[in-house]
Each structure stands twice: as C-alpha cells, then as structure tokens.
Amino acid sequence: MMKAALIGCGAIAGRWVRSLLTDGRIEIAALVDPDHQAARALADRYELTPVFATTLDEALALARVDVVVNLTPPDHHYRVSREALAHGLHVLTEKPLALNLPDALDLVHLARERGLLLAVMQNRGTDPGFLAFRDTVHLGGRAPFVVTADTLVTLPGPGFRSSQHLPVTTDLAVHAFDQVRALITAPPTEVTCIETPTGFLAPHSSIAVITLRFEDGSLFTYRGGYTVDPFLRTDANGDWRIEARGFAARWAPDPASSGKTAESGPPAYQRCITAMIRALHQTGSAPVPAADNLGSIALLDAALRSAGSSRSIQVPEVPDVRP
Numbered sequence: 001m002m003k004a005a006l007i008g009c010g011a012i013a014g015r016w017v018r019s020l021l022t023d024g025r026i027e028i029a030a031l032v033d034p035d036h037q038a039a040r041a042l043a044d045r046y047e048l049t050p051v052f053a054t055t056l057d058e059a060l061a062l063a064r065v066d067v068v069v070n071l072t073p074p075d076h077h078y079r080v081s082r083e084a085l086a087h088g089l090h091v092l093t094e095k096p097l098a099l100n101l102p103d104a105l106d107l108v109h110l111a112r113e114r115g116l117l118l119a120v121m122q123n124r125g126t127d128p129g130f131l132a133f134r135d136t137v138h139l140g141g142r143a144p145f146v147v148t149a150d151t152l153v154t155l156p157g158p159g160f161r162s163s164q165h166l167p168v169t170t171d172l173a174v175h176a177f178d179q180v181r182a183l184i185t186a187p188p189t190e191v192t193c194i195e196t197p198t199g200f201l202a203p204h205s206s207i208a209v210i211t212l213r214f215e216d217g218s219l220f221t222y223r224g225g226y227t228v229d230p231f232l233r234t235d236a237n238g239d240w241r242i243e244a245r246g247f248a249a250r251w252a253p254d255p256a257s258s259g260k261t262a263e264s265g266p267p268a269y270q271r272c273i274t275a276m277i278r279a280l281h282q283t284g285s286a287p288v289p290a291a292d293n294l295g296s297i298a299l300l301d302a303a304l305r306s307a308g309s310s311r312s313i314q315v316p317e318v319p320d321v322r323p
C-alpha cells in the first residue's frame with residue numbers, strides 16, 4: 001500500500017484524512033507540522049498512528065513515504081511541493097498549485113521529468129451542481145457573456161488567513177477562476193483586482209473585487225470576501241449570474257446545504273481526492289493533471305500583480321505543456 005506524509009495539519013486536514021480513510025488505498029504514515037499540537041490532535045481525532053515530524057526531511061528519516069499531501073498555507077505550496085517532487089515523491093496538493101505561473105510551470109515540468117503524479121484540488125470548478133449550471137449555459141447561451149459571482153465566506157477558524165497578504169485573492173478567488181474557466185472558454189485577456197482588508201470586522205476579514213475580460217468580449221466580475229456574520233454568507237461555491245443576448249441563468253446554492261450535492265453522493269472535494277488516488281494507481285507513467293490548472297494560476301498571477309500595482313494586468317499566456 002502507498003504511504004503518505006500529510007504536510008500541514010490545520011483546518012482542512014480533517015477533510016483529507018476522512019477521504020483517505022474512506023478510500024483505503026493510501027496509508028497515512030507521517031504527519032508533518034511545526035505545530036506539534038495540531039498534528040497530535042489530528043492523529044487523536046482519527047485514531048491514526050503515524051510518525052510525527054516538523055519537516056519533510058525529518059519524516060523521511062522516520063518512515064517510508066511515497067506521496068506527499070500538501071495542506072500548508074498557499075504561500076508555502078510551491079516550496080513544499082517542489083521539495084517533495086525533488087525527493088521523488090508524488091504530490092497531491094490543496095489549491096492553489098502555486099502563487100505565480102513560473103512556479104506552477106516549474107512544478108509541472110519537474111513532475112513530468114521525474115515521472116511523478118502532481119494533482120491539485122479543484123473542488124469548486126468540478127462541483128456537480130456547478131457543472132450542471134455550466135451545461136445549461138452552454139446549451140442555451142451564446143458568447144459573449146456577462147458573468148457575476150459573489151462569494152462571502154465565514155470561517156470557524158481563520159488559521160493562516162489572519163496573517164496572509166491578500167487572503168481572499170490568494171486563497172478564495174482561485175476557486176472562482178477554476179469555475180469561470182469552465183463557463184467561458186475564450187482566452188482571458190486582462191485582470192483588474194482590488195483587495196481591501198476589513199480588519200474592523202475580524203483580523204482575517206477582507207473583500208476582493210476582480211474583473212476579468214475575455215477575447216470574445218465576455219466579462220466576469222467577482223466579489224469575494226471573508227466576512228463574519230453567518231446570516232450574510234453565500235454558499236462557498238458562490239452565487240452566480242450570467243447573461244447573454246436572449247439568455248439569462250442563475251446558480252445560487254443554499255449555504256445551509258454546503259458540501260452536499262443535489263444528487264446523493266460524496267461531496268466534490270471527496271470526488272477530487274478519489275480521482276487523484278485513482279490517477280496515482282494508474283499503471284504506466286504518472287499523469288500530471290495539475291497541468292490543466294495552469295490557466296487558473298495565470299489568472300491568480302495576474303490578479304496578485306494587479307492588486308499589488310493598482311492597475312490592470314494582461315493575463316500571461318500559458319505555454320503548451322502537453323507531453
């Protein structure tokens with residue numbers, strides 16, 4: 001059986017542990033976190049008996065590891081995934097793959113060179129409810145489209161977000177980038193992003209307003225935020241509106257049923273994790289599904305540069321990375 005090291009034992013780790021235990025094809029051999037208490041609490045909650053370490057190197061000295069699950073804060077993703085690939089380990093990572101396109105490309109190239117799997121979580125862009133909305137749009141509407149999305153999220157524990165620069169753009173907007181790329185297939189051209197901290201609500205509270213333009217004239221405006229009052233939140237998938245000539249549609253899932261799909265079945269994140277594990281067990285050379293996510297990282301790269309420079313930024317072109 002393949003053995004995994006989970007790097008980062010914070011809020012999201014429980015979701016991954018539950019999904020890995022349900023799947024049963026990967027054993028959790030190591031928990032890695034500089035916060036010992038977080039790692040021990042995770043092990044206790046799920047009755048795990050892993051080795052504990054504060055770095056990947058330390059974990060590798062204590063246990064056999066085949067795959068790293070990267071659950072660190074976003075600004076650690078590139079370094080942690082790169083180190084794992086350099087050690088010859090497969091990588092399953094939380095989003096975003098990296099914070100800029102050159103780093104994401106470097107990971108994809110390294111995984112290809114080493115014949116390793118590199119897969120990134122895309123639970124909002126692949127949500128079955130969202131994909132049904134996309135299908136309705138593609139059946140009934142013709143580009144160009146005007147699309148808006150509001151995503152207001154409240155968190156029981158903000159974790160790294162209280163000290164993360166531009167937390168909404170870095171952590172939340174990438175979901176919307178995955179989603180809008182499924183809706184609008186024309187290449188995106190320009191991003192304008194303004195993120196304003198609203199620390200008078202809570203240390204991690206912040207609102208980002210992002211506008212994307214597309215080559216076919218389509219326009220996407222996103223308003224995302226970490227807010228505090230659960231009464232005002234949207235579902236974490238967002239509240240979507242779309243209009244074209246003679247066509248309009250809306251998708252606004254009820255936040256009270258967050259994580260549950262319309263048809264019975266596992267939530268989108270669990271489906272993603274199962275698909276990653278399936279890819280890991282494919283025979284032959286390991287695929288690099290993260291290559292399909294480079295378009296979202298190009299948008300994130302441009303959005304972060306726009307927020308930092310207070311001007312619109314051209315979306316960098318994603319090179320053809322097909323093997």
Ligand SMILES: NC(=O)c1ccc[n+]([C@@H]2O[C@H](COP(=O)([O-])OP(=O)(O)OC[C@H]3O[C@@H](n4cnc5c(N)ncnc54)[C@H](O)[C@@H]3O)[C@@H](O)[C@H]2O)c1
Nearest residue numbers: 008009010011012032033035038071072073074094159160
């Ligand atoms: N896909 C989703 O729907 C979804 C939802 C929530 C969070 N996430 C992602 O999951 C990741 C973690 O989020 P979270 O909410 O669990 O954050 P968190 O702040 O609760 O936990 C992060 C953990 O990582 C640890 N850590 C920090 N640096 C580390 C390092 N170098 N090595 C090992 N551990 C380190 C911290 O001590 C902490 O325990 C983020 O990338 C976030 O974007 C995804």
